[in-house]
Amino acid sequence: MKKSTFGPWLAMILGAAYFLIPLIGTLEFSMRMKRGVYSFEAYKVVLGDPRFQESFSYSVMLALVTIAIGVLLVVPTAYWVQLRLPKLRPVVEFVTLLPLVIPAIVIVFGYLRMYNSQSWLPLTDTRRGTDLLLAFGYVTLALPYMYRSVDTGLRAIDVRTLTEAAESLGAGWATILFRVIFPNIRSAILSGAFLTFAIVIGEFTFAALLDRPAFGPYLQLVGANRAYEPAALAIIAFVVTWACMGLIQVFGAARGTGSKS
């Protein structure tokens, strides 16, 4: 079949230009802080800012808590649905897709109405309570991705045989879950975890409206008041996102070659 590759090449080049030019533009802009010369001054200023360090480590902590809650919630559920309640699968899938239907700003609005200081469960009264609410909010935001990832992982292994083998050796449910199922879908859990991390680390709406000192609101604040630092922060955020996606690829590839039966 004679086929010109001119069109496809043109599409790729235009696409690459659209996606690379803003990155180059941001990088160039971030290095313009010192007059006349390119320097990493903006990065030095940003990385040395104590509020950067505080908000970034706050968001990292929050991401880790979110991942822990998310994994403990999603893996047993997906496992149990696969093993015992396959009829429930469409319902569970529907629920996990709801965060894509309901905009994040609406969910957090609901939190503020439901968990405020006059409510039956005044989570927003204390800082720890608000942190917890924020983590729960992030678990819902990450739910579609975490569930997809874990469910795909579970489908690739023989859950029933593994469970029966473990049961016949006298394992309890905790042993089955943590020492049989978890290790077998480790790469799927890690994919979900890195994606969750990428979502949580720069999230703005939830953190700003719950008034917590996370990285997203810090970014916004710097953006409103500074010229060159925001560009440096954008590059840093891009590198973090890139690292998360790269790690997913690495672990995904490991799964592809490792468990080929």
Added chain:
Amino acid sequence: MSEPSTATVRHAGGSGLPWAWFGVAPFFLFAVLFLILPTAFLIVGAFQTADGQFTLQNLRDLTHPSIVAAYRISIEISAASAIGGAIIGALLAYAAVGGGLPGWIRPTLMTFSGVASNFAGVPLAFAFLATLGRTGLVTWALSTWFGFNLYATGFNLLSFLGLTLTYLYFQIPLMVLILTPALDGLKKEWREASQILGASTFQYWRWIGLPVLWPSLLGATLLLFANAFGAVATAYALTGSSLNIVTILLYAQIRGDVLHNQNLGYALALGMILITGVSNVAYIWLRGRAERWSR
């Protein structure tokens, strides 16, 4: 369906017994507490007056010109970035899947799309300000090298066009990610068979390619629409509160009750849920139709 194994025999009728449901209880408890009830609270609030009486006045108040305008601009920007993203994303995906390009192009595009579709929010706004803002690289390059003053043409990054252009940065990659599997579903044999029967490229697409692909295309476009419609951070970081879109209005309402009526705020949220809900239901329905061909 499958043979009953020892486990299912031992727990005969296990899925009907109530105790089997305890395994999913934490998940549903979580979903009810942090997803369904908060949303339900807002929906109920949309039909109440400040002192809890039932009313439809809040919904009527949504027809206030400034609120209607906010919805309209949101819908326009979301539609423009969804349709633009869908067309460009589909072309890119097609070029990578069926364009006869070298093998490394496709995985590179997919990885990059994974990154770019997640590179949204505040940092994305910074990137576009540094590129197309008044002192941005592209603005500068155009005026220095071509003597073309972008901002003299009336272009403004903090506008409809600017926001749409920025949204495309995560919309196009998302389309690539969604559509590539669907394009893989177009079987080579169909193309060959149509060619043997003398069909032109146009006829192939008109009678085979597009009829198979349209549910995927339209469904993905709807998903992109909902994706842009709910976005807050990018628009807020880019324009502050100068652009009257519905998410920014709602953000201001949550922060400081700018509508001077809490319950009208709930109605505003209800309107958003309805719009994203309809487009997502349509997406799920279309995906069901698209899957008929992938078996």
